[in-house]
Amino acid sequence: MARKLQTYQTSLGFFDLAIAAPSMKxxxxxxxxxxxxxxxxxxxxxxxxxxxxxxxxKPGVVLRRPVGPDGSFSEHAELPTDLGGGGRRTKVERKSKGPMAKRPSLRPIGKAAERKAALAFETEQKRRQLEQAKEETARQKDRERRQQAIDKAQAALDKAEQEHAKRVAAVQAEVEALEKRSQAEKARWDKEKERLEVTLRRARS
Structure with a gap:
């Protein structure tokens, strides 16, 4: 069964907000x-x-009007034109002064109208939830695209690092091979030099 709607009001930023909803929540x-x-x-x-x-x-639809005691609520309100005044209200308790400030409701709502408004609220709530679900799906797809781009870039970096490591290892192996050849050549030369020096000393004696 659709719940009875109440009208709630607040002020946020440059606008007063109002909505017909079944609860404060x-x-x-x-x-x-x-x-x-x-x-x-x-x-x-x-x-x-x-x-x-x-x-x-418009049950369930957030209505707006520029902050202030005057003006009517609508779904799409313009920004207030006078932002320099010091009379901006910060709490909804600050009501406009005058004999009409505390007037009671003069337009009682019938049961049929209440039921119609409650059903309209549920329809608007479902529409808003569907819109939020669509937005979340779009955000999820965007996150997935970004993650795919990150994964692709990370894979390219990993591959490049692996290729670099292979090349460094190959160069290091070549360096080690040259070092061994150098040490072998030094040992051969030392032996050959010693033999030739012995021959030279014998020839001089």
């Missing part, structure tokens, strides 16, 4: 929050009838 997940904004006091359940009406029209 679902709202936090949709907002992509990594901490409990409700416990921190920067998120709350909205009682603004305009916000509720806008959120219920």
């Amino acid at each position: 679902a709202a936090l997940e949709a907002w992509g929050a990594h901490s409990n904004l409700f416990h921190q006091g920067v998120a709350k359940e909205s009682d603004d009838p305009d916000v509720i009406a806008a959120a219920m029209k």
Whole structure:
């Protein structure tokens, strides 16, 4: 059975966010929050009838508006044009002043509309999960391509190192062979020189 939806509101960056969701946890997940904004006091359940009406029209969709008490929520909001003012709200508890600041909901939602909104939320949630799954699949493919490129480069390096080691070993073997020949030639010469010197001494005596 589809769960009844509530409208939740917070402020992140340059935007106020609102969403119709069955729970605070679902709202936090949709907002992509990594901490409990409700416990921190920067998120709350909205009682603004305009916000509720806008959120219920698109359950599960994160709606935005430039930070501030004015403006309506929409799926694609423009950045605020006045960023120099000092009146930017940091907590959703800071409501606009005036007689309309604490107005109760004037647009009660019927049971049929609630069920329709809850089903729409589930549809949007499934769409978002599918989109996230597609993005994760794309990221996984990208990781695999990068890993294949790394493996190929590593294999080429390993092969080059092995070839280099073979050549060094061959050169070392040649050096050792030449050293042996040099030592053999020195021994032969020493023996031959000694024999010739003996012959020379005998000839002089």
